[in-house]
Amino acid sequence: AKCEYFNAGGSVKDRIGKRMIEEAEKDGRLKPGCTIIEPTSGNTGIGLALAAAVKGYRTIITLPEKMSQEKVDVLKALGAEIVRTPTEAAWDAPESHIGVAKRLNAEIPDSVILDQYANPYNPVTHYDHTAEEIYRSCNGQIDMFVAGAGTGGTITGIARKLKALCPNIIIVGVDPHGSILAQPESLNTSTEGYKVEGIGYDFIPEALERNLIDRWIKSEDKASFTMARRMIREEGILCGGSSGTAMAAAIEAAKELGPGKRCVVLLPDSVRNYMTKFLNDGWMQSNGFTDQTMETEQESKHLQWGGATVGSLHLKAAVTVTNTSRCREAILLMERNGFDQLPVVSSKNGRLVGLVTLGNLLSRIAAGRVQVDGQVQDVMFKFQKVGTHFTEITDETLLEDLTGFFEKNSAGVVTERGGSKVKAVITKVDLVSFLVKKATA
Numbered sequence: 001a002k003c004e005y006f007n008a009g010g011s012v013k014d015r016i017g018k019r020m021i022e023e024a025e026k027d028g029r030l031k032p033g034c035t036i037i038e039p040t041s042g043n044t045g046i047g048l049a050l051a052a053a054v055k056g057y058r059t060i061i062t063l064p065e066k067m068s069q070e071k072v073d074v075l076k077a078l079g080a081e082i083v084r085t086p087t088e089a090a091w092d093a094p095e096s097h098i099g100v101a102k103r104l105n106a107e108i109p110d111s112v113i114l115d116q117y118a119n120p121y122n123p124v125t126h127y128d129h130t131a132e133e134i135y136r137s138c139n140g141q142i143d144m145f146v147a148g149a150g151t152g153g154t155i156t157g158i159a160r161k162l163k164a165l166c167p168n169i170i171i172v173g174v175d176p177h178g179s180i181l182a183q184p185e186s187l188n189t190s191t192e193g194y195k196v197e198g199i200g201y202d203f204i205p206e207a208l209e210r211n212l213i214d215r216w217i218k219s220e221d222k223a224s225f226t227m228a229r230r231m232i233r234e235e236g237i238l239c240g241g242s243s244g245t246a247m248a249a250a251i252e253a254a255k256e257l258g259p260g261k262r263c264v265v266l267l268p269d270s271v272r273n274y275m276t277k278f279l280n281d282g283w284m285q286s287n288g289f290t291d292q293t294m295e296t297e298q299e300s301k302h303l304q305w306g307g308a309t310v311g312s313l314h315l316k317a318a319v320t321v322t323n324t325s326r327c328r329e330a331i332l333l334m335e336r337n338g339f340d341q342l343p344v345v346s347s348k349n350g351r352l353v354g355l356v357t358l359g360n361l362l363s364r365i366a367a368g369r370v371q372v373d374g375q376v377q378d379v380m381f382k383f384q385k386v387g388t389h390f391t392e393i394t395d396e397t398l399l400e401d402l403t404g405f406f407e408k409n410s411a412g413v414v415t416e417r418g419g420s421k422v423k424a425v426i427t428k429v430d431l432v433s434f435l436v437k438k439a440t441a
Contacts, residue, residue, distance in 0.1 A: 001264070001265050001266070001267050002266045002267065005238065005268070009046045009050045010046065010074075010269055010270045010273065013044040013268075014047040015130065017046075018047065018050075019121045020116070020119050021051045021055065024114060034110045035108055035110060036048055036111075036114060037061075037105050037113050038113060039062045040097070041063060041067055041150065042071035042198070043198055045059075045063060045071070049075055052078075058081075059079065060082075060104060061080045061081070062084075062100045063082070066193075068273050068276065069276060070276065071273050083097075083100055085097040085100050087193065091203045101113055118205065118207060122207045123153045123154075123160065126153060126161075135162065144170045144172060144253060144261070144262070145159065145162055145264050146249055146250040147246055148173075148174040148175070148199035148266075150205075151208065152208020152209070154268070155266075156208055156212060159209075171213050171214045171215075173215070174216075174217050175187075175218055176200040177192065179194070180202055182216035183210055195278075195287060196221055196225070196241045198242045217249040217252060219245045219248065221289065223245075225289050226244070227244035227245075228243055228245075228278060229244070229284075229293075230291075239267045240268065240273055240274055243267035247267070282404065309395060310394065310397045310402075311395030311396065313399075313434060315423075315424035315430065316424060318414070318423060318425055319337050320344065321342050321343075321345075321376055323353055323376055323380065324375050324377065325347075325375070326375065327361055327378075330342055330361065339425065340357060341410075342425070343413045356380040357411070360379055360381070393405075393414050394416065403431070406431065411427045412427075413425055
């Protein structure tokens with residue numbers, strides 16, 4: 001495998017980001033004070049922003065909403081400005097990432113779109129360098145090369161060079177269902193969207209020379225993500241989802257090769273960009289991408305908890321304080337009842353608004369950040385705060401479903417459906433006690 005995630009920005013696109021900027025500087029299109037604008041699925045933007053940060057250019061990146069938050073965070077850290085566009089927008093629609101980039105280019109003086117989709121240095125970069133690296137590493141013995149296709153620059157540049165050096169090589173392109181890059185056209189029957197990022201398009205980029213591809217394989221999201229997780233788990237290859245796409249296709253394509261033949265697959269980016277996506281069990285489950293390993297773990301967890309619910313714990317009725325109560329009152333209530341935390345309800349309507357913990361109270365008071373007679377709302381965890389997600393827990397909630405919740409939280413508030421009335425507080429200790437009793441029963 002050619003592991004391109006070792007590049008500084010984490011993907012194969014670092015190569016073209018640097019090269020396109022350098023060539024634009026040589027021909028005079030890019031000068032000090034210019035703004036770089038680029039429509040991208042994220043990785044090219046990161047490669048450009050990385051080089052632009054060093055060279056001092058302003059960078060604006062337009063990218064579809066389906067692209068991961070991790071990519072956005074890295075781009076912002078590099079100083080790039082982000083414009084999100086609708087995922088469902090056709091490539092030539094004004095509201096697409098390409099259309100928005102063109103509009104910004106027309107509005108912003110001294111701005112340049114380097115245009116990875118048509119820039120000749122996209123495939124040339126891989127012809128000059130990536131293909132040569134593969135050829136040298138394999139001592140010139142390569143029988144098949146497999147890669148996903150997006151802009152097409154990577155597979156086009158590598159294919160062109162390897163075909164010149166290894167005339168009998170088979171080039172296999174991988175294209176997700178829902179994209180139209182594959183040939184023959186009869187392969188492109190699906191019109192549904194796909195979750196894998198960085199490959200596939202609803203138009204044919206100029207950088208892609210499909211005549212260089214000997215065979216196309218259409219990919220499925222589930223096979224892509226489960227393969228990527230398998231590569232991480234079994235091989236320690238910290239790759240992204242489209243790497244799973246390429247590897248799954250390579251395993252299929254390599255079956256036609258005889259003994260002693262060599263198949264090279266390109267892995268374009270790292271897992272860094274997808275921590276909250278395919279690396280997350282909840283995301284995989286909610287999208288219907290569970291594999292056998294995950295299903296086995298779920299079955300084991302279900303057996304461990306035996307289908308027990310929060311209601312079966314018979315928790316003590318909750319003692320609450322209002323958001324305008326004094327901190328002194330909250331501490332006394334906790335001491336009197338043996339609690340470490342109390343639900344906080346609104347003094348106006350009695351609805352749950354947060355949680356106050358003994359640890360937070362003591363640390364704030366000891367640091368002088370709040371007075372003993374200060375209000376609870378000044379030290380509580382506010383559920384309505386932007387970025388704070390309230391997880392509804394009721395008597396019907398399965399205990400096995402709370403294991404993930406308690407990985408990030410020390411306590412939860414049990415309410416009636418809709419969160420209108422507080423019933424109890426549940427902690428990690430309650431779950432551990434249940435397991436201990438179950439084991440000794």
